[in-house]
Amino acid sequence: ADLGGSATFEYYARPVVSGIAPSRGSLAGRTVVTVHGTGFMQDGLICRMGSVNADDARYVSASLVECDAPASAVSGSVALELSFNNGLDFTSDDSLFLYEPGAVVSSVRPSVGVAGVEGQTVTVFGSDFQHSSQLCCRFGAVGTVSALFESSSMVVCSAPSRSGGVTSVEVSNNCVDWDPLVSRASLDYRQQISVKLVPSSGPARGGAAISVEAIGGASQVSRVAVVRVNGFATELVANTESEVKFVMPTLSPGSASVDIEWDGGLMTNDVVLGVYETPRVASAVPSSVSIGLTRSIEVVGSGFNEATSHCWYGPDAVRGSVVSSSLIRCGSPVQTAGVVSVQVGSGSEAQSFEEVDLVIGAAAVVEMVRPSRAAVGGGLVTVIGENFVRSSSLSCRLGKSIVFGSWLSSSGVMCAMPSSASGNVSVEASNNGVDFTSAGHRFEVTNVFISKLTPSQGLVGGGADVRVSLSAAVSRFPSLFCRFGELYAKATAVNAFEVMCKSPPRNTSTVQVVLEDGANVIADGASFVYSGSSQDTVVASLWPVRGSVEGGTVVSVRGSGFAADGLQCRFGDVTVSGSDARFISTTLVGCVAPAVSTAGGVSVEVSVTGGSEYTMDGKRFLFEAAPSVAELIPSRGLSGTEGQVVTVIGANFQHDVELTCRFGMDRITALFASSSAILCTAPSHDTGAVNVDVSNNGLDNSATSATFMYAPRGNGWVLSASKGPVKGGTKITISGLDLSEGLERVRCDFGSE
Template sequence: VDVSNNGMDWSASGGLFQYEASSGVWTLSPSRGPLSGGTSIALSVIGSSATYTALYCVFGANEVFATTVGGDAYVCIAPSATNVGGVTLRLTDGADRRQVVNDLVFEYYSTSEVVGVTPCGGSVSGGTVVSVIGTGFSGSAPQCRFGSTVSSGDRARVVTSSVVACLSPAAGGAGGVAVEVSMNGGSDFTQNRVQFVYGASARVISVMPSRGTSGVEGQIVTVIGSDFAHGSDLSCRFGVNGSVSALYESSSLVMCSAPSRGAGAVRVDVSNNGVDWSATGGRYEYEVTDGVWSVSPSRGPVSGGTPILVSVGGSAKAYSGVYCVFGTTEVAATALSGGGYSCTAPSGVSAGGVSVRVVEGSGRRELSSGLTYEYYTDAAVVGLLPSTGMISGGTMVSVFGTSFSGSSVECRFGTSVVRGSDARVLSSTLVACVSPASGSGVVTVEVSLNGGADVTVDNVQYEYAASAVVTGVTPSRGSHGQDGQVVTVVGGNFQHGTGLSCRFGVGMLSRGRFLASSLVECAVPAQARGNVSVSVSNNGVDWTESFARFEVVSSVRATMTPTAGAASGGTIVKIAVDGGSVMPYAVDFGGVSVAMSWSGDELSFTMPALSVKDVSVNVLWQGVSER
């Protein structure tokens, strides 16, 4: 190679430039891969006449060997990288690492993961729009793989870095497959194996009832068909945009609450996943009603037999041949002279709600729809606590039993009924009732869970009695902190039973021992102190309005001097008293009551004549003995 300054005279010395065979045009696929590495990259060349002895791929500063796979095709495995973005990819050959081609570019992206899919199932016919949820999604040409079948092109797209939208391919049959995603044309797929379940497409055959009232929300419709699937996404659609949740009954039966609509007919479809709708639909017609229908009570026991009042407001029409349809069971209705109709609820299969329709005539023209009736398990009463109470009423009675339910309850004491705030369901086994007033005697207590239409018949008994009264207590004074002090409460109308109790002050209770209808014996609680009221309860719940006073005083401590004397008597004995403050005192000396004198906190007496022996000396203070 020579150089000339004037185009005529050339340099005396020159350089050497060697022409070699063309290296051609190189391509790589894929041109991107995850940071974790391991991507198999296919390298191919077009138009090259060169031969290579040892070809290498250099990713930035990382060199890997390229494997020949035939002809002008090579493969190299991308190493791992630390940063997202493009790196220079050079191809070199031989021991001297001669560069074969101008720099190519390989892009590293964050490693992707799949954490979920929604919906999590779809039709075997495919076409379900599936949102694949995860991390690290990027690029413009993702692929979704359902089992071994891939969706790509316009059937897969990156929505955000955490969402890829895919159309599910058709499947050979029902069952679960793993859903994975590739961000580089299928070379690298995620390995999280999140499941997507294929199933048969739902089919709708009919709806029942086929008509409902326009402008009313919540009319219950039963949809009959096939291949319904039990799941949280099970839905019904009324028209093109009236999607509501569905209640699964069986693979051929679901129940839906119809949304409010104007008058007119709509198609009803079912979806197992909230996305794919049945190919076949049922017809449901919203009609303008003649009036507003209702049933009362709206619930009853599974055993059936509940008398139901069916009424209609806002219509003056008279109907003939009226029937009530509970679910699929039809019963005749009787016209009432005052208006409305009555029918008897049939027995139910199990507890739960059923649709109720009112129909007319041989053609069973529907007069109403959207009504519901709730069956509940038959309740039973097994016991009461307390089982006795005052004739004045007001006793809080715990009614024990089974299958109590609902938000309102009635308690029946004989022929008297309490409801509202005086009767509450606390649990399936407990109802709390406030007893009504009554005369003395025994009544049965029963419970109704539907406004009195059905009442239990277990004949559990409750006894009314006159209220107890307290007129006094003896002794009226005792020592603080001593267990076992016993008092006798005097009064009237005391009853012999397990609930008989005494109450000292507030909350200090003691079981009572029945002596007579006017006498009860109770132990004074050791913690009682001060001047406390004493009341009595026959049932452990209701306490006497009248009460007596019992004074709890500090224990009296006495010191006697001398502690010995002549048997002939005459010795002056003094007792220093600590804790006593009230006169008079009396002294019992060996069983002999002796006269004493009191001065300040000391009493004195003259010892009587006794035989030679040890005797006990007791200080008596209004019946309380201190030895």
């Protein structure tokens, strides 16, 4: 029924909320939220956030409304909706607004910045920082910048430029809400002074002492509050008005930024400190110093530069010349006998990671050369003197040619004359292959010389028939004489290359024998020894006292009355002479044991009369079967590890104090188990394979050997289980093993069990 009245009702198009900004805000409210959408109207406007109406809603346009968020007691997301009929109908577009605790700032690091510099990085500490795209920092009333989220308690911001003064620092999770009341941090912009660093660079491993010097004069330098390298405070070792010095921390090669805060408010920022690769020392050349001869040392390694131009010999630094990044040449260290470590570094400190040892010892001395003449085509030269050292660098310099020397004793070295040598050449020696003596002894390379006297020794009464062997024919000379010192004897030709002379009587001595034609010297280069009796020659001891039936053992025979001429050695009834009977000094000769068919002991005697008489001292030498090596158990171990026991399996091992194993070049005393098994402790070694052989006498090595492999530590093993119960029984699979030796050789050791 018609009630007789009417009213107007307006239909409007459905408003749509398409987005809000910011989409998050503080629990305290008051966040101004901008609402975007379509169909907005001014009349009847209400903004609802969750179940609570906003403090205020302002119409801006048909597509934009502003809402003041009310406070919330709990964190979480709520829907923001609009009504345009005083709250009777609301939109339903589910635009969510997140309530969360507001960001709180407690401190800033660094708290001091440089005035007038843009983009200084600061770290802000506090609480309730949120990982969102709306996270911001604000420096003062203006100067809002985006923040980099690190954690809920730390963000990183780039500070804007300021002319000076203290500026507050705030953080907002939505870049809208700022609350100075909960931000208790500030950045103090200060003026800076210019400085230089001395030295301007240092090694990556750190530890170098760096001085800070003001460019404008020492009056600008005062005490320092803190020095930061790449943002982190470092140790100060000097901090006075006249000197500031800090310790360089460990850094990556390249460069580092140094910031200095001075007492009184002055700042120095972004001073560049060069960081070079930490130098490494691999070797020193020569590896030994001959006192009085060595003038310079070349250090080989890597990472060398002008900042590391000093060689450090123990505690002493010597200025050097950087030849390349891998070579520095320095003067010799203080020449006092001993061993010093070698490093490189600056003039104030050593900086290299590694160091090598440098041996300092007495220089070699050359007193004589035997023989003093040889034929063209080479030959062996024995250099007699003092202080010769057994090393791989022991050398002789024959004219301009340098050859390796064979160490005989501290007083004797044997060298091979190069076939190219000719004429009269100097003969010098060196313990390190670099620094040679300058004694001036000469060696003549000639086409005619006395190659041999048989015998080369006789009694003082004379009368010995001496056969003189020559390197060239002498038949063209009508008459020849042998001169024994100053005494002459008629020479009778045997053939074109040999003459016979009868030794004249004279006192006990060693004389030079020269072949003359009555006016001119035809050939020389041999000595004849006059002795009272063969009983003056004594054999006191032998070393080693055993060797292989195959022969070749060089036996050092010590005694007295030995001479080079007429020298022979006799093993039982077998005589050796020539190069197998080596004269070293009047108290030492080297005798090369011959091969024999039967094992057993024989006496070793010496003759200095060409075999006419021998000593009768009865020193025994044992011929025995040579040792052989069949296998090693285990055949591999860890590199860089001491104390790994290896069982050597083979044959003919002897229970003797001289029983040794040799791993590469390292000889180790062996423990005898049986004639077919001995125990040896492998020395520490770098990764790789070495040959292992055995010696029964500490000198001769077995002809056969076995390979021992030093494997890298860890070796890339992967365990299927890294733990298990104490009762044991856990099955573990190990991946990454090299099982080329066979499964029967594998054993797992758990700790010391």
